[in-house]
Amino acid sequence: MAARLSSAQDYKGLLDKYDTWLFDCDGVLWQGDRLIEGVPEVLSLLRTHKKRILFVTNNATKSRKSYKKKFDQLGLEAHVDEVFGSAYASAVYISTVMKMPKHKKVYVVGMKGLEEELEEEGIQHLGGTDPADNTLAEFHLKNFHPDPDVGAVLCGLDTSINYTKLSKAFTYLRRNPGCAFLATNIDSTYPSAEGLLPGAGAISAPLATALGRQPLSIGKPAETMMDCIKAKCQFDPTRAIMVGDRLNTDIEFGNRGGLSTLLVLTGITHESEVVGPNASTTIPTYFTNSIGDLRTAIS
Amino acid sequence: MAARLSSAQDYKGLLDKYDTWLFDCDGVLWQGDRLIEGVPEVLSLLRTHKKRILFVTNNATKSRKSYKKKFDQLGLEAHVDEVFGSAYASAVYISTVMKMPKHKKVYVVGMKGLEEELEEEGIQHLGGTDPADNTLAEFHLKNFHPDPDVGAVLCGLDTSINYTKLSKAFTYLRRNPGCAFLATNIDSTYPSAEGLLPGAGAISAPLATALGRQPLSIGKPAETMMDCIKAKCQFDPTRAIMVGDRLNTDIEFGNRGGLSTLLVLTGITHESEVVGPNASTTIPTYFTNSIGDLRTAIS
Known part of the structure; x- marks a missing residue:
């Protein structure tokens, strides 16, 4: 069963446990053109703690360069070599x-x-x-x-x-x-x-x-996407976490790759799909309302 | 197993056996804008023998009235109330x-x-x-x-x-x-x-x-299409035959409706899908190369 994260201690534990953080973007960092609350602080927090950040998106309408511009427009730090698009x-x-x-x-x-x-x-x-x-x-x-x-x-x-x-x-x-x-x-x-x-x-x-x-x-949840990332970045899957809003793409992708997974509820997935009688068979390691909640680990 | 029709006697037998003839059009009567050889003679033969003719097409780009015009352009007799389109x-x-x-x-x-x-x-x-x-x-x-x-x-x-x-x-x-x-x-x-x-x-x-x-x-092979036809035309299914070129629409439609079925090979289906090790599980009562072959029943 997926563990629900809610306390500052939960989030601090996560910071200690994972060195590499893979993020889906739409529904996790932003919704359309609207930044999700707390995202800039959380990404800064991870960078301060020297975490490796990767942005893994299935959005194929943009190249990595145009995708980087979206981060710039939203005032988020990102580098082209951190972006992996389908x-x-x-x-x-x-x-x-x-x-x-x-x-x-x-x-x-x-x-x-x-x-x-x-x-x-x-x-x-x-x-x-x-x-x-x-x-x-x-x-x-x-x-x-x-x-x-x-x-x-x-x-x-x-x-x-x-x-x-x-x-x-x-x-x-x-x-x-x-x-x-x-x-x-x-x-x-x-x-x-x-x-x-x-x-x-x-x-x-x-x-x-x-x-x-x-x-x-090619994109998430296919292994092709993971192979593409691994060809460019070395990381230990046991100390890596995939953060996403979709069970059948993001979470499936992380699970298949041997990573831990964190589902956020700011996108496509409703809580009833994670816990309860109608829960999906794809189970994330953790779930939380929003990636912005990790801010509580700062205090 | 489907019976292959080939002799004049086969075709004469068919004429005796069935009073109502339901025809798919594309791939049976014509291919695109090209009439299939012998079709005018065969339709005339059926009309001469007082058979009821119905044209049952899944083509939904045309209304029955426009579809009737296609018959006119190809020089085929047809009446709007004989046409059932999806x-x-x-x-x-x-x-x-x-x-x-x-x-x-x-x-x-x-x-x-x-x-x-x-x-x-x-x-x-x-x-x-x-x-x-x-x-x-x-x-x-x-x-x-x-x-x-x-x-x-x-x-x-x-x-x-x-x-x-x-x-x-x-x-x-x-x-x-x-x-x-x-x-x-x-x-x-x-x-x-x-x-x-x-x-x-x-x-x-x-x-x-x-x-x-x-x-x-709604269209073939759904029963909705058959219900729609039966609401306008009374006929005895045991003395009716559906002629078509697609196993999964025309033949399935006739089989489900309790009609006999005749597959023609002038359209989408290859003979290997009817007989042999790779044959489909949808089996027509009969099959023949072309509906034009029924002309031999005239002689």
């Missing part, structure tokens, strides 16, 4: 795990941040923000000339999703069984500043349905 | 089974034909072809004022699918548990004139993923 992890997966040859290309159902991370890894891409693919004009297969060098279709959250992009991605995957079907993540919803909206999992769902198979998802 | 069946379901009050509205993720059928049944609708909802502009929940009278979200094939429509539909369904989640059909693919494209099932998939629940599907 867009970045996808690009690393394509170049280092798939080892896709340099002449091959990725057809992107996603946004600018995803394209930027592919470019950083030297991966050629099509689709994405290309105006020709961002249209509601009728799609005709006969006018579509598939690029024979497309070796993967990569789906992330794409608020410009449309039938042309879906039809092209479907055609690449259907006609070429060797074409990899990847998703940055399959979060069902996306916590916008104003409320929940369909997430990246809803963007790859039409293709999964039409093809009758699921994409390989 | 758009029509959805409208009938909403008005007669759900008995949705007249002041309530349907939010449509679909096209003009679907709106026309709703209008024929006197059902108010939003979304659909409304230019405000056919946009790739960024969607903001704060600018969206949900209509409290929306009592159902209805999804059909929509080649203008976009994030605004998905977000509105998601919001109606998420905030109002009493709002019905309906799909005209959940065919995974759509056989366009130029090849396969994502189908209506791919259009409701993002919502099903984001909501974590499936829509009620």
Whole structure:
């Protein structure tokens, strides 16, 4: 059963026990564009105690650089090499795990941040923000000339999703069984500043349905994301903690990686999903109302 | 095991045995805009023998009236009251089974034909072809004022699918548990004139993923479609045959309804799915290469 943290002593114990702190961002540090109370103090506290901080997000609409800007705007200290996004992890997966040859290309159902991370890894891409693919004009297969060098279709959250992009991605995957079907993540919803909206999992769902198979998802809870982090940062999992608001992504991710996990209730998960008769089978090590509560450890 | 039809005698036997002939259209009578060889002769033969003919299609992009025009353009005799489309069946379901009050509205993720059928049944609708909802502009929940009278979200094939429509539909369904989640059909693919494209099932998939629940599907193979036909036409199921190209829609639909079934191989299904070690568990009564083969019964 998950242990509920509430006293200053609980939080001080946590500070002593863990050297590496992995944070999900949306629903943990902020809600949309609104910082969660106490977050700046808690992050400062961790930095003062020389803790290693990593930000691990499934948000693939932003590159690490743009994500760093979000921290700047909210007045939070963060460094690009502390940020691990599913867009970045996808690009690393394509170049280092798939080892896709340099002449091959990725057809992107996603946004600018995803394209930027592919470019950083030297991966050629099509689709994405290309105006020709961002249209509601009728799609005709006969006018579509598939690029024979497309070796993967990569789906992330794409608020410009449309039938042309879906039809092209479907055609690449259907006609070429060797074409990899990847998703940055399959979060069902996306916590916008104003409320929940369909997430990246809803963007790859039409293709999964039409093809009758699921994409390989790179982001949390997949091990691919953990491998990507471990390739850049050495840390002892037994002295590391993953803090998140989603049981099926953040907590599952930490649990699978052998880390301790802390669920916060400032995001998507309700307390009834953690304790009681309807609790999920994914159990965090700890849970607390808000990461801001760790401030009490300061006093 | 399904019986393969091949001789003139086989086809003559079929003519004697069945009075009511239900036909799927795409992949059976035509492929996209191309008529399948022999279809006019076979339909004429059936009419000459005083057989009742019904056209049962999951295509919800067209109303029955527009669908009738497709027959006209291809030079095939058809009457509006012989056509049962999933758009029509959805409208009938909403008005007669759900008995949705007249002041309530349907939010449509679909096209003009679907709106026309709703209008024929006197059902108010939003979304659909409304230019405000056919946009790739960024969607903001704060600018969206949900209509409290929306009592159902209805999804059909929509080649203008976009994030605004998905977000509105998601919001109606998420905030109002009493709002019905309906799909005209959940065919995974759509056989366009130029090849396969994502189908209506791919259009409701993002919502099903984001909501974590499936829509009620009205079209084949659901009994709702059969109920809709039986409400308008009396026939003896033991003397009726459903002709189709899809095992999981057409054949399943006929089998469930207690009809005999004839699979044709001019559409989506390959012979290896009917006979041999990898055959589907959905078994048609008969199968043949093409409905055009019935011409041999004329001689």
